[in-house]
Amino acid sequence: MFLEPFRGSVAVAGGLLSKGKLRGPHFRKLFPDIYVHASVRITPVVRARAAALFVDRCGGAAGGFSAAEVQGASCGSWREPAEVLVTGRVRSHPGLLVRRGDLTGSGFADGVRVTSPLGTAWDLARRLDLEEAVVAVDALGRRRAERPVFVPYPPGRSPDPDTLALSRLRSPPARGSIRPSC
Structure with missing residues (x-):
């Protein structure tokens, strides 16, 4: 218990x-x-579940690395704080990173409200360095191909490179969406 x-x-x-x-x-x-x-044992998934529960009353969801962990696409460090995405005002706390943003397309994975795989990939790809971003997007895409855990999972919303590129074109002013070419 x-x-x-x-x-x-x-x-x-x-x-x-x-x-x-x-x-x-x-x-x-x-x-x-x-x-x-x-x-x-406090793992990234336990921290993510706790963080999502903390913000569930204000309509928040696990996001970033936390959403990836719950969706079975581990791609972050065990030392990373839990991350949530909220639309309102919620304060950060030790071990909790609060970001504000759009929760359109969020759903549930393993009983936890999380950002969609596409939203999670988009968030991580915009703020990580190139190598870490490729690892994160690849982990999310591979997890989607193995066994989708996200409900609902709208058709055409998988975190593949073409979908992320379209997101970039639709959101040109999004922070981190403009990167120098290699």
Whole structure:
């Protein structure tokens, strides 16, 4: 029990835990009001799930490396903070990187709201250096080909190079979308 991230306030209100027990040595606080049992190994996927839960009430979603992790396309460092994409105002916290942006096309992967594979690839490709961007887009594309985990997955929205190039043409002022040619 409590092996997945959960809201402490919900557990206390439901009588599952007392506030004292929640603050004791058996639970670890990941973000405000988001906890996990102390025995759980904190991996990028656990951090991503916790971050998505933290912003779910404001309509946010896991994004960037966190979305890639949940979608099974591991391409970031274990030291990376959890990343979320929100449309409103949410503060960053230690271990949490908050970005503002459009959540059109977001959906669910393994029960977690995430940016679409295309949106995730577009985000990572714009802000990473060329080598890291190629690795990230390749991991997302390969994962899509192996076993799609994203729901819904609209036709023609896979993170292939042609689709990303079209995104670049549709969004010329997007930060990081203009790079010098090799």
